[in-house]
Structure formats: structure tokens, C-alpha cells
Amino acid sequence: MKRVTSADGTRIVYDRHGEGPPMVLLHGDATGKEYWKPVTPLLSGEYTLTISDRRGRGRSGDTEPYSLQREIEDARAVIDSVDGEPVVFGHSFGGLQAIEAARDRAVRAVVAYEPAILVGEYREQADLAARMQERLDAGDPEGAMKRHVKEVIHGGELEGAALDEWLEEWPVWPEYVTFVEDSVRMNRALESYELPERIDLEAPTLLLTGTEAPSHLRDGVRAAHESLVDSRLVEFDGLSHMGPNEAPEQVVETVRSFLAATDAEATTD
Structure with missing residues (x-):
């Protein structure tokens, strides 16, 4: 190291x-x-x-x-x-x-x-950080990170039970959830980047x-x-x-x- x-x-x-x-x-x-x-x-x-x-x-x-x-x-x-x-x-x-x-x-x-x-239009309307923060504020970090995975990895096309099944097979889940606050701030920065x-x-x-x-x-x-x-x-x-x-x-x-x-x-x- x-x-x-x-x-x-x-x-x-x-x-x-x-x-x-x-x-x-x-x-x-x-x-x-x-x-x-x-x-x-x-x-x-x-x-x-x-x-x-x-x-x-x-x-x-x-x-x-x-x-x-x-x-x-x-x-x-x-x-x-x-x-x-x-x-x-x-x-x-x-x-x-x-x-x-x-x-x-x-x-x-x-x-x-x-x-x-x-x-383009996607950047103008991007609100993933806010939607993740909404779940965090509600005491649901796992739900916040699911929103991130759904949007960033699956383009919004995988949700509900199908998303849960995919996450069960993903090696880094649920450890990934521990980085939810870092992912929120990262997404906020990306939404501002031009x-x-x-x-x-x-x-x-x-x-x-x-x-x-x-x-x-x-x-x-x-x-x-x-x-x-x-x-x-x-x-x-x-x-x-x-x-x-x-x-x-x-x-x-x-x-x-x-x-x-x-x-x-x-x-x-």
C-alpha cells in the first residue's frame, strides 16, 4: 500500500x-x-x-x-x-x-x-442527487442507492422486483450502500459539470x-x-x-x- x-x-x-x-x-x-x-x-x-x-x-x-x-x-x-x-x-x-x-x-x-x-436535455433536468437525498432524509439509504443503481447502471429501465433480483446477484451489494452519501455529492457535482x-x-x-x-x-x-x-x-x-x-x-x-x-x-x- x-x-x-x-x-x-x-x-x-x-x-x-x-x-x-x-x-x-x-x-x-x-x-x-x-x-x-x-x-x-x-x-x-x-x-x-x-x-x-x-x-x-x-x-x-x-x-x-x-x-x-x-x-x-x-x-x-x-x-x-x-x-x-x-x-x-x-x-x-x-x-x-x-x-x-x-x-x-x-x-x-x-x-x-x-x-x-x-x-443536453438530460443534464438540464438531472435531479438524481435530489431524489437520492430525499430517500436519505427519510431514513432509507438503501432506497437512495437503489435509485442510483437504477439510473446510472440500468438507465431507469430496471426497477421493483427485477432490480432487487439483480442486486442480490451483484457482489458489492449491500456494501455499496455504505457509500450513499458520497454518491449523492458526486452526482450533485456531475449535474453541475458542463x-x-x-x-x-x-x-x-x-x-x-x-x-x-x-x-x-x-x-x-x-x-x-x-x-x-x-x-x-x-x-x-x-x-x-x-x-x-x-x-x-x-x-x-x-x-x-x-x-x-x-x-x-x-x-x-
């Missing part, structure tokens, strides 16, 4: 695995770095992986007041802890962290699986999405693709928002191909 201190003094904990050039993995609204377990053995033979816990999750600390900018600073602190310019690979909220952190850090490449970006019209990263970016993901996340990844000056968008048939867990080999192979292509382009320039 290693640690780095973020700009506001918060302790961010991370682990290192493997050998090779550096890659930083940033998880989304998961319980912690364990989200990356299916991916880690596939990448650790090729990369030195730095896998961190977000603030308020796993073994990392937390400091009030919360803000998206502080989460971005956490990602930058982790990036600064590695030797050389890393590939930064983020999922969901971690995907947004990866993109924003790379605006102010030298990285080899950015990979983002469905970065948590809300756009995607810039143009994002000119120095590093190439790979954006990933699945055909079974919620429509608002698919809209967000397409909007990010339009904003980023140098990006490639790949869509996986049949995968949901949890694609890196559902089909880690397929996702990793796509990442490998992208990085090999960008290295080849850099060599010929």
Missing part, C-alpha cells in the same frame, strides 16, 4: 502491480480499487499499474468541502506519483477524472469508458461505450468525442456501463490496439 497527498492535504491510497511502462487506473462509483480486479491480471504483465482508491472510498481519506475539482486534483497527484508519462484509464466518474486531469498533466494517452458526462466545447489534450484519447449502456451515458461519450480534438470512439456490442467487468479481455484488447496504433503514429511523425 502506498499513498500520496492531494492538493488539499487528503491522503489518497494506491497499490502498484506489474512491470512495464506506467498506467494509472481510476475507478468510478465503485467501492474502491477492487473494481479493476478483472482487468489487472490482463495488464500487469505489460504495464506497471497504479490503482488508487477515490477520496472517501476504500482506504483513502476525505476532506470537506467536497468538489469535483478536488477529485481531479486527486487524480493529478496519483499521476505525479509515477515515473514517466502514464496511460490514464478511467471508468465512469474515473473517466471524467482522467480527461480533466490530463488537461494539466503530461500523459501518454487517456482511455475513458463512458466518462460520467451529462449533456462539458467544454473544445478539449485540446496533448495526448490521444480513446473513448469506449457499450450498446447496452444507459442512453444518457452514451450521449455523454459522443459529446466528449466531439469536444476532444484527438479522440477515437469505440462501441462494444452487447456491453453495458460495466463493460470492463463484463468483458475485460475484449476491452483490454481494444486498449492494447489503440496504444499500439498511437505509438506507431508517434514513431512516424
Whole structure:
């Protein structure tokens, strides 16, 4: 276990695995770095992986007041802890962290699986944080987190008994409920985030999405693709928002191909 201190003094904990050039993995609204377990053995033979816990999750600390900018600073602190310019690979909220952190850090490449970006009419009407807070205020943290899972993972299409059955098979439930207050503040920050019209990263970016993901996340990844000056968008048939867990080999192979292509382009320039 290693640690780095973020700009506001918060302790961010991370682990290192493997050998090779550096890659930083940033998880989304998961319980912690364990989200990356299916991916880690596939990448650790090729990369030195730095896998961190977000603030308020796993073994990392937390400091009030919360803000998206502080989460971005956490990602930058982790990036600064590695030797050389890393590939930064983020999922969901971690995907947004990866993109924003790379605006102010030298990285080899950015990979983002469905970065948590809300756009258009969906963003204008977004009220998930308020609806979750309503259940929290009523003394129902489990109900609040069910609203989060229903919206973020299932796009509002799974509810009632069907949602309960799915949750019974989900390995991180009910531990996931303990992070409900963190999820509320995260959603509130995402509802306020506005995607810039143009994002000119120095590093190439790979954006990933699945055909079974919620429509608002698919809209967000397409909007990010339009904003980023140098990006490639790949869509996986049949995968949901949890694609890196559902089909880690397929996702990793796509990442490998992208990085090999960008290295080849850099060599010929």
C-alpha cells in the first residue's frame, strides 16, 4: 500500500502491480480499487499499474468541502506519483477524472469508458442527487442507492422486483450502500459539470461505450468525442456501463490496439 497527498492535504491510497511502462487506473462509483480486479491480471504483465482508491472510498481519506475539482486534483497527484508519462484509464466518474486531469498533466494517452458526462436535455433536468437525498432524509439509504443503481447502471429501465433480483446477484451489494452519501455529492457535482466545447489534450484519447449502456451515458461519450480534438470512439456490442467487468479481455484488447496504433503514429511523425 502506498499513498500520496492531494492538493488539499487528503491522503489518497494506491497499490502498484506489474512491470512495464506506467498506467494509472481510476475507478468510478465503485467501492474502491477492487473494481479493476478483472482487468489487472490482463495488464500487469505489460504495464506497471497504479490503482488508487477515490477520496472517501476504500482506504483513502476525505476532506470537506467536497468538489469535483478536488477529485481531479486527486487524480493529478496519483499521476505525479509515477515515473514517466502514464496511460490514464478511467471508468465512469474515473473517466471524467482522467480527461480533466490530463488537461494539466503530461500523459501518454487517456482511455475513458463512458466518462460520467451529462449533456443536453438530460443534464438540464438531472435531479438524481435530489431524489437520492430525499430517500436519505427519510431514513432509507438503501432506497437512495437503489435509485442510483437504477439510473446510472440500468438507465431507469430496471426497477421493483427485477432490480432487487439483480442486486442480490451483484457482489458489492449491500456494501455499496455504505457509500450513499458520497454518491449523492458526486452526482450533485456531475449535474453541475458542463462539458467544454473544445478539449485540446496533448495526448490521444480513446473513448469506449457499450450498446447496452444507459442512453444518457452514451450521449455523454459522443459529446466528449466531439469536444476532444484527438479522440477515437469505440462501441462494444452487447456491453453495458460495466463493460470492463463484463468483458475485460475484449476491452483490454481494444486498449492494447489503440496504444499500439498511437505509438506507431508517434514513431512516424
